[in-house]
Amino acid sequence: MAADRILVVDDDHSARWMLSEALKGWGYQYSEAQTVQSALFACDSDPPAAVLLDIDLPDGSGLKALREIKSRHPEIIVIMVTANVFFENAVEALRGGAFDFIGKPLNLNELEVTLRNGLETRRLRRRVKALGRQQAHHFSFEQLIGESPAMKNMLTLARKVAESNASAVLLQGESGTGKDLIASSIHYGSNRADGPFVALNCAAIPGTLIESELFGYEKGAFTDAKARKEGMFEQAEGGTIFFDEIGELELGLQAKLLRVFEQGAFRRVGGLKDIPYDARIIAASNRDLKAESRAGRFRADLFYRLSIIQIDLPTLRERDGDVLLLAANFIEQFNKRLGKRITGLSPEVTDLFLRYQWPGNVRELRNLIERLMILEESNVITTAWLPHELLEFTTAQPVQQVEQSAVTDQLQNAATASQVAGAHSITYNDNEIGLKFRLPAGGVDLNALEKSLLQQAIKHTKGNQTKAAALLGISRDQFRYRIKRVDAAEEER
Ligand SMILES: Nc1ncnc2c1ncn2[C@@H]1O[C@H](COP(=O)(O)OP(=O)(O)O)[C@@H](O)[C@H]1O
Numbered sequence: 001m002a003a004d005r006i007l008v009v010d011d012d013h014s015a016r017w018m019l020s021e022a023l024k025g026w027g028y029q030y031s032e033a034q035t036v037q038s039a040l041f042a043c044d045s046d047p048p049a050a051v052l053l054d055i056d057l058p059d060g061s062g063l064k065a066l067r068e069i070k071s072r073h074p075e076i077i078v079i080m081v082t083a084n085v086f087f088e089n090a091v092e093a094l095r096g097g098a099f100d101f102i103g104k105p106l107n108l109n110e111l112e113v114t115l116r117n118g119l120e121t122r123r124l125r126r127r128v129k130a131l132g133r134q135q136a137h138h139f140s141f142e143q144l145i146g147e148s149p150a151m152k153n154m155l156t157l158a159r160k161v162a163e164s165n166a167s168a169v170l171l172q173g174e175s176g177t178g179k180d181l182i183a184s185s186i187h188y189g190s191n192r193a194d195g196p197f198v199a200l201n202c203a204a205i206p207g208t209l210i211e212s213e214l215f216g217y218e219k220g221a222f223t224d225a226k227a228r229k230e231g232m233f234e235q236a237e238g239g240t241i242f243f244d245e246i247g248e249l250e251l252g253l254q255a256k257l258l259r260v261f262e263q264g265a266f267r268r269v270g271g272l273k274d275i276p277y278d279a280r281i282i283a284a285s286n287r288d289l290k291a292e293s294r295a296g297r298f299r300a301d302l303f304y305r306l307s308i309i310q311i312d313l314p315t316l317r318e319r320d321g322d323v324l325l326l327a328a329n330f331i332e333q334f335n336k337r338l339g340k341r342i343t344g345l346s347p348e349v350t351d352l353f354l355r356y357q358w359p360g361n362v363r364e365l366r367n368l369i370e371r372l373m374i375l376e377e378s379n380v381i382t383t384a385w386l387p388h389e390l391l392e393f394t395t396a397q398p399v400q401q402v403e404q405s406a407v408t409d410q411l412q413n414a415a416t417a418s419q420v421a422g423a424h425s426i427t428y429n430d431n432e433i434g435l436k437f438r439l440p441a442g443g444v445d446l447n448a449l450e451k452s453l454l455q456q457a458i459k460h461t462k463g464n465q466t467k468a469a470a471l472l473g474i475s476r477d478q479f480r481y482r483i484k485r486v487d488a489a490e491e492e493r
C-alpha cells in the first residue's frame, strides 16, 4: 500500500520545511502549497489523504479553503494549524468539517498522533462506505426475482414509491411474500440510501419495551435508566424506520405512534420536549389491517395514515411461473453455499411445484430447496425427500376424479394418463401414484397396507361407506368387497 500523501498549506517557508522533514520521517508522502488558490488546485488535481492547513494565508482565510475543500472532497482529512488559536477560529474550523485544530508553535508529538487518528478515521469511513454500497446492492430491487405480471406490477409501484418522498408506506402480504426484502429495497432505492435503515419487529419485542426502543429515554426516566438512551427515531435520522408486523402493536402504542407521525416529532421517555425527526416510515403486516381496524384490533386512523400508499405483495401462487425462476435462483445460491452441483428440478418436482399452493410463499420455497439440496444424492432435486404436505397435495385432487376405479385400475390408468397429461394438468400420472405409494426398499405387506387404508378411510368418514369408498377412489361395492376379503384373510390365519 502506498504511503498516504499529506498536503501542507503554509506561506511560511520554515514551517513548511519543518513539516516536510517530520512527515517524511513518519513515512508519509509530502506535497505543499502556499496559497488558498494553489491548495484548492492541488486538492482537485490529485487529492491528498490529509491537509495541514494554515489559517492566515496571503490570498484569503484558511477557514474558507477548509469549507471549499470539504465540500468538493469530503473524504480528505483537514487539520487546521495556526498561531491564531482564538476560540472563534476553533469553533468555525470544527463546524467547517476540520478533523482537529492545532496551535503553533507545533508540538510534533501531538501532530503525529492527531494525523494518525485522522487517517485511521478516513480509512474506516471508506470501509463503511464500501460496505454500504455492497449492502445497497444486496438489498436493491435487482435482487428481487420475478417475471410474472403480478410481480412486475408490484415492483413498478415499489420503485416509484422508493423514488418519491412519500413519508409513509404500508406493505401488506402473507408471510414469506418478501415484505422485509421490499422494505429494504425501498430504503436502498431512495435518496435516503446513505442514511440508516432501522427495523423494529413489533411482534418480537414486548410492548413494555417498545416505547423506549422507539423514542429512547432520559437519564433517570425509570430505575434502570442510568444514562440517556437514543431511540430508533433518533437513530434513523435521514433514513428509514421499518415497523415489521405493525398489526401486533398494542392499541395504546398505536395511538402514541399516530401522534408522533402527525406531529413529525417524538418525546423521549421521561423527556419534556418534542424532538423533530426526519425518517421515512415503512410498515408491514401479514394481516389485513383494514379488516383488523373494522374488528377494533387496529386503530382506523393509524391505518389511514399509513395506507396513503399501500403495496400489496402477491402470494407465490399468484405469480405464475415465478416459482421455477425462484427455485433456479435458490438452487444456484445453495450450490455455492453447500458446495453442491445440483442442476435443477426433476420433471415430477417441477410439475408439483407449479401446482402446490405454497402457504408459506417464497420463504417456504427457499427453506424447502435448502433442505432438499442437503438431502438429495443425485444431481437433480427429485421427489425422494419431499415432505408430506407436497406429496399429499398431488394425490388429493385426482382421487375425486377417478372415483369408480380400483387402486389397481388407477395404477394401470396412470401409465397411459402420464403419457397424455401435460406438465401442468391435474390428471393422474404414475409419478403421483409413485409419490403416495412409493415402495420402500424393504418392501411392504400389501394386505396389511390395504387393511390399514380401509380402516383409516372408515375412521376418517365416521363409518360412512360411500364417502370412505370415495376417499380410496373405489365404488361402494368394491369397498365392501375388499373389507370382506380382508376379514376373510384375517380368519384364515
Ligand atoms: N422476489 C424474491 N426474490 C428473491 N428472494 C425472495 C423474494 N421474495 C422473498 N424472497 C426471500 O424469501 C424469504 C422471505 O422473505 P421476507 O422478505 O422475509 O418475507 P416476509 O417479510 O413477507 O415474511 C427471504 O429469504 C427473502 O430473501
Ligand SMILES: [Mg+2]
Pocket (backbone or CB within 6 Å): 176, 179, 180, 244
Ligand atoms: Mg417479515
